[in-house]
Amino acid sequence: MSQREFEFIDWLMQCFSSTGRDITRGIGDDMAVMMVNGEQVLITTDVLLEGVHFDLSRATPRQVGYKAMACSLSDCAAMAALPWCAVVGAAIPRSWNMDQARELTQGLQKAAKTYDCPLVGGDTTSWDNRLVVNVTMLARAQDVEPVLRSGAQVGDVIFVTGELGGSLAGRHLEFVPRVNEARRLAKWVHLHAMIDLSDGLAGDLGHICQGSRVGAIINKNAIPICVSALKSDNPLKAALADGEDFELLFTVSAKDAERLQHGRVEETFVKLTPIGEIVAGSGEILLRDETGKTQPLTYKGWEHHWGD
């Protein structure tokens, strides 16, 4: 994100940061958290724009529909929440035929079925313009306290799921939102802080560090890099800054880290990699090489918002 969007979001947060009246957590995390009769209900919204988040010459309408739902499902995962239902707002190019509209809907539906998160409402309009798909999703906490960005503690070990980088080669259209993995993890250990990697490791770890008022050190050689990123000119940069990995980044105590690494994790569970630790600080992230030398992490997250 550029400085400009940060400013706008900061200003929005001042205007809107609404807690009280059964709203326990407003803007500034992956989802807002509300109380209904003693139960925590969460909400998130994600806008996908043609030419920004997908390219219709390389993605099918079905893939776009799937991605639109999967982005919000990934927000649920980031809070360890159970997806409940969703509504979709769509602006459809007038040039589309019914088959394309159907395909888009089938993509939404595929994700809805896989994650048992039905679409319960929608508003579609056609226009002489590019495709816009906005999914808003509700989730429920159901026995798992929502995991915020702000709970990281000095001494925590930082983990990521799966492998990072190279999402633009196609993975960003068909990724697996880590909904089930997040719920399992939250039941195994005490997740102090969590986020899904949408802006890139560097940017999203920055959100955790800022939200938790801590710093972080990442071990350069520990970062799990995806095969498609290994082929690129700068695999490390790809893993740190490509964005749209939609893997989970989380922190746990050293004791819980030990349990995750050496405990009885099922063989089929997603790969979990410790990549560094939380240190005292105020948002700074250092990258440590094999000799122990550190340098400030300067790669910024994927800058598609308010881009320059």
Added chain:
Amino acid sequence: MSQREFEFIDWLMQCFSSTGRDITRGIGDDMAVMMVNGEQVLITTDVLLEGVHFDLSRATPRQVGYKAMACSLSDCAAMAALPWCAVVGAAIPRSWNMDQARELTQGLQKAAKTYDCPLVGGDTTSWDNRLVVNVTMLARAQDVEPVLRSGAQVGDVIFVTGELGGSLAGRHLEFVPRVNEARRLAKWVHLHAMIDLSDGLAGDLGHICQGSRVGAIINKNAIPICVSALKSDNPLKAALADGEDFELLFTVSAKDAERLQHGRVEETFVKLTPIGEIVAGSGEILLRDETGKTQPLTYKGWEHHWGD
């Protein structure tokens, strides 16, 4: 709406009509209704597109922000639900400056404050394209059973609030969503069916008739026409088909109609006009003139969706 959108929505409904698992009412009403620990929570989403729902050469960003919230507030009114909180997805033209973005936000905020419905989350992205604003709103039933489109009964009297027609002269940007009026009405009388007038009287009464499997007769001379529509070439057509009045259309028993017309309604309460009655049928609407002669109502609602 054109035939094309009806087909698409019908198809969507077949795919998605999801009840069960705490979802008591899915696509097909003004809001979906869900149960959380015994409390009814409602959700709606509305997409506003530049060049379709507003024209930035005639509307300020502040007006657009207000309208975006007010459309969803009007959906809450249509169900007699109490607005609770909202999230906004926005695609902002890259050509905008911060002042324009701020103004948009202030418009959203104005409606949020007036109706005590805070914005709790959002997703904004800039692009080289036109403004899109998508508001998703949650509401709570709180002591008032949600009023559906499907409850109209033969013999009911049909009422509208306020005056109709001529919304495009500017009223569509600054209308009063009838949230408070709907809650008051629901506590006075038993509202059998209700909808907000977004597509025009003819189209929206059609939704009630189809949803309730009944017909309707409208008294031509009874329709309350707005001053701005009276100046047009065809004031009746304006009142029937302009759309975006955002007044309420509802049906009550003859006994309750009597109470509404002759009971102690506060003088400051919005104007309530009986315009016709529900009759046996399957969706047909007749227009009755002063001599008692009827003709089928053929004006279609405002066809901005999937336009021709």
